[in-house]
């Protein structure tokens with residue numbers, strides 16, 4: 799007799815991946831909740847469709863006909879890591895991203911409810927209360 803049937807989700811709802819696609823000495827940063835092979839297939843379909851995005855134009859220029867996604871992060875904060883990485887590299891010659899990630903109001907709210915360490919006393923404080931904490935405890939007035 800069969801035991802209880804468990805449904806195993808393909809991924810945890812809240813987890814995702816940040817990936818990098820290398821094209822010669824240039825790269826593209828992206829994120830996904832899908833498996834990386836499936837995500838890469840979607841990029842490859844766009845590459846073949848003649849998309850004018852920087853990443854595909856560069857691939858065609860360098861005669862690369864297949865793109866691979868290399869995982870650089872897996873976890874809850876994948877959107878934030880992606881955002882941070884793209885913001886850091888956007889506009890540089892070797893970065894093929896064209897824009898920063900749009901964050902959702904829910905996500906912004908979640909980040910504000912995340913605790914950060916105060917750089918003056920080391921205490922963990924909610925991000926949204928940090929300015930108030932510094933002003934009240936350390937008499938640091940925000941500029």
Ligand SMILES: [Zn+2]
Nearest residue numbers: 916918919920
């Ligand atoms: Zn403090």
